Amino acid sequence: MFSARERYSDVKESKGQVEQHSHLKYPHRLNFYDIPPVEDITIEEFETCAIDRLRVLAEIESSFARNRPYDELKTITLAQCQKHLPLHSSSAHTMDLDSERRRDHIGHFVLRLAFCRSEELRRRFVKAESALFRTRYDSDDHTERGEFLNSRDFGWIKVQDDERDLYREELAAAAPITKEANADGGNYYKVKWTRVPDLVEKRRVFLKGGYAYVPSREQFSIVFQEFQMTLNKALEMTAKALPRLDEDTRIVPILNNLSQGFLAGVSSEWSTASAAEGGGITADMVEDLARRHFPACMRNLQETLRRDRHLKHFGRWQYGLFLKVLGLPIEEAIAFWRKSFSNIQEDKFNKEYKYNIRHLYGLEGKRANYPAKSCTQILTADQPGSSDSHGCPYRHFSPDNLQTALLSMYSSQGLTAADLPEIMSTVKAGHYHVACTRVFEITHATRGVKKGEGVGDGESVTHPNQYAARSRELERGKATAVKVEADGDVVMG
Template sequence: MFKLEERVSSLGVKVHGPSYPHRLNFYDTPPLYDVTIEDFESAALNRLRILAEIESCAARDRKWDETKNHITAQCEKYLPLKASSAKDVDKEGQRRTDQLGHFVLRLAFCRSEELRRRFVKAETTLFRIRYESEDSTERRSFLGSREFNWVAVDDAEKKLNAAELLTYYVKPDLFEKESYYKVRWTRVPDLVDQRRVFLKGGWAYVPSREQSSIVYKEFETHLEKDLMVTARYMPRLDEDTRLKGVLDNLSQGFLAGVSEWSATPTDPNAPSIKAEMIDELAVKHFPMCMRNSHQKLRADHRLNHFGRLEYGLFLKVLGLSVEEAIVFWRKSFDRITDDTFNKMYKYNIRHSYGLEGKRANYPAHSCQQILTSSGDPGCPFRHFSVDNLRSALVSTYGLSSGDVNEVMKTVKDNHFHVACTRVYEITHASGGVKRGEGVGGGESVTHPNQYAAASMALAKEREEKAEAMVIG
């Protein structure tokens, strides 16, 4: 573990670590090779995207098959891990990246009991998805490569306990072909709780069809112990200023996932918006954070510095040109003179568009940045009081009491981006958005511009269908 920490450098990759015979991995051996800071962070971010989406699926009460299919698709996109039989694929490279990302996230999430708990739960779910999807031959090969300390039940013991074992088996005609393994009952608490195993003398008799429960629990226990060991050595790592910022940022990943949304304008041919359109767009398409900023601006005719920066960058990425931005902000600050506006605000507007100062093309803030801000203006789901948030959900979106209670439950569990995603689904149900679809492909909201773009695209699609029906 700590060779990784001590050997991270900017010299490139010199791989001389272990080989990876299986996709399934208990991550016993840390990566013992040099990596660039970029690879260090990239491997972790791609894995964090998957883990955050797993947690999001759980918070949204998605069924197991839905979660499994969604996460499998996300893994293909961000964390591919092909079978040993796959041809023309760098399997070693994929497995090396998988292992590196896991160990980097161990460093980020070992820091508190709460982070460790959430990391273990998400990682165990990812392992289960991979285990269930694995080819039976490769699965047996993996199981045979480890010592799980289970005791095979021989035919004599099986016959001796046949009457009791049959009470836990739904297909008596297959009993003769079933194999059993004995483990201490504390290793399969889920099976004991659901009364799916026979208990005798402190042993649980686990049929082969339930063997996976032993494996999952072993993975979970193994990871919990390793995280505690990692936590004891964290002070040494904090001395490395190159990594501390990266790990601090990663540890916030469960708050709002990892956004892949392009936070800077990328398509010069994309339709632009005008200053006079923003009032209507805010009501129809803005997420709660940006709609709150717009409402404060309209009510007070001002926003503080961070509010102007956050909202201004959002509008920029949405398609508001610098010329239109100046028009919008000038009309919004209608209680000051032109001279005061030009002196105090015009330069900053141009600066945010990369036309002044160091001329950087500043990106819009992601949900994670907004959630971890001071809270002014911040994310309503995190920074509003319970009463204010309830009131805002009703007054802003007209949510029913049942919908409000559902959203508030996710807020109480600190799944703020899930709450925002659920609001999107509820308010766009008339446009065909169903529970669990999120902003497209089942994905959760991770960026305000992602929310707005999905809403605007849905409205455009409905308009085009309506026009086609009229023409037809």
């Protein structure tokens, strides 16, 4: 996957973990990713390992966008890791630890390739990866964490007892000696002060002769800074090496898709739906469902359809696939579009539109089972022109139009003008799906959804079908999960 020269220099420079233990190829749960994977990796693995990791990183990004405190971010991140990127401690003998850690390793390196290509992507990747590393570090077993720290050279010098006694007062003044510190052994480590700028800024270390004396309970600062610095350097090196990959027609499209993943999270894999339960929905139900359960993109399409009795091609495609995955069978879909296009003559409808609807359901053309579009696809592909109605209102409406539309769509579900500044500031920062998630929370507050809970477990909206299905689930008061497969099929969980 990487050139021999890169591999050699990485191995030489690192105190990497791969060759240090005999029974496990990956002896530690924590990883500084010093050495790239040097084995054959299938394209499928290449993609799935990266997508699983990206799901976790995208949720971390959303947590930053929502200003979640660290404890909340940690809980959500660990829950996401449990789902998509489990990494058990070395004492979990029943698990295939090497396989889990290998997936973690591969995913990290694929995302390096995807996110090294601009300064902005690098910055966001380092921030999200560092948060992931920190949550894992904080939740790691104490002994295993110690073993990991001993496996690398962090360049710190342990302060000897006589030196510690000499500066006892100064050390205590900078970082009061607490019970917790004593339990830690009361050790201090010296590093160049430039390596712990956060502790220096907060005056939490004693400085002497260019060194910061870091108490063991603040040791993480050194590790964290080192992780960030190493990753930053590695990304810059990868960016220089990347042009060599540009001709690879298998990998480059995957990398391009992955780097879009931060814009609206990764397409939701989990959703809830009535389709699989009650045999789907009927044409007559759509309008009422739209009012109660649809996200802004689909409500906008439904309202445009009702007003104009027509939708243009991309609007039909976006809405038609959404309704299909929601559970509208083909006969009902034809009935729905026929009724909605009430200005169109029967002949014209049959010739021009019926074929398109059957195409959406894989019954015409190349007979593919097209999936519904995810938020990322709606936000980034087929940009709408001024007379189009597809797309995402949070991204594609002007601020004034968006505010008016949101109040008109959702004021009956509890959204008020007082909610708009928070939503608009998220939109302004480019976190469109986070704004949509906040609207979901506000409009489902009467169903018990609290701020920060998102569509469940703190997850953000990443797919319009996920939004609608979760909304319907809340109304029914059930928690039946179903999976929306990549091909758009809905499967009961």
